[in-house]
Amino acid sequence: MKLSRLADESGVRTTTLKHWIRVGILPPGTLRNRTTASYTQRHVERARLIVVLRDSYDASTTAIKKLTALIDSAGVTTLEVMNACQAFALGTPEDIASDPEYAEYRERTYELMRRRDWRGYPGAAEQGLAHALWQAASVGLDCDLDELMAYADALEPLAGRNILALGPTGSPDEIARRMLLAVSARARQLVAVSSLAHAAASVRAAIERGDAPADLAMPPSA
Structure with a gap:
């Protein structure tokens, strides 16, 4: 052409x-x-x-x-392409795997993986979670293993459906494109749901304190 x-x-x-x-x-x-x-x-x-x-x-x-x-690269596999896309999307620092400052969060990630029989070590997603845990803890939002397990309970079924929807077929470029679009879309979706939950909790607390009317911020009727 x-x-x-x-x-x-x-x-x-x-x-x-x-x-x-x-x-x-x-x-x-x-x-x-x-x-x-x-x-x-x-x-x-x-x-x-x-x-x-x-x-x-x-x-x-x-x-x-x-x-x-x-x-x-010659002989690159689909899993290698997907891992590279996760590394790109997460933007995880390269020293996560060895820096002692992240040791506690690496071990928490490993324990989550062991308990759920999740494979992916070494990998971008595993290192990305360790970094995210460190970032959360640094602003007072430390997430313990029980909380991680609760997140995993909700997300694991979705992950399986997402993989089926993406499909493993196509050229490496096409697989990478779909993977990067999916990571971006899913991240925005999860952040939006989390933001809505936090907004609802704030409104509920204000109602319980008597600082707001009981019908504050209700969605439209169906």
């Missing part, structure tokens, strides 16, 4: 595609003559992946190059 069709298929302007080729995040096409190159479905899928990385994650050229280099 010509560059103009690649632009149509990917939803990216030709000038942007040319820039991505110049900086090395989109592979060049196959030259047909001095001025014309041809492109394939692989270019479409890579361009769509870059759009997600740019628009949903505000990724730098360097970060995009790092992820796509792994995707393009």
Whole structure:
């Protein structure tokens, strides 16, 4: 296909595609003559992946190059691509696995995994949870193992359904794109539900104290 069709298929302007080729995040096409190159479905899928990385994650050229280099590695597996996407989405510091400051939170994560027979060590998600636990504790929201188990009880059934919905098939670029979109969407959903629960708890407390009327902030009738 010509560059103009690649632009149509990917939803990216030709000038942007040319820039991505110049900086090395989109592979060049196959030259047909001095001025014309041809492109394939692989270019479409890579361009769509870059759009997600740019628009949903505000990724730098360097970060995009790092992820796509792994995707393009010979023999890369679907699990490796998914782990790389989780690492990208979580933005976990590289020293989480060894820094003594995180030791308590690493062990709490490992115990959760042992109790639930969750596999994924070593991995981005495991390290991401240790980092998240450390961050929460640093602002006075320490989460003990019982609380983690309660979260896991709610989330584990959803995870299975999410994996089925995503599907393991497709090119590495397409798998990465779907994975990154899903992580972003699910994170926003969970934060929104948590925010709604906290808002409801605050309203309930105000009502119980007598600081607000009993019908405050009720949703519309069905």
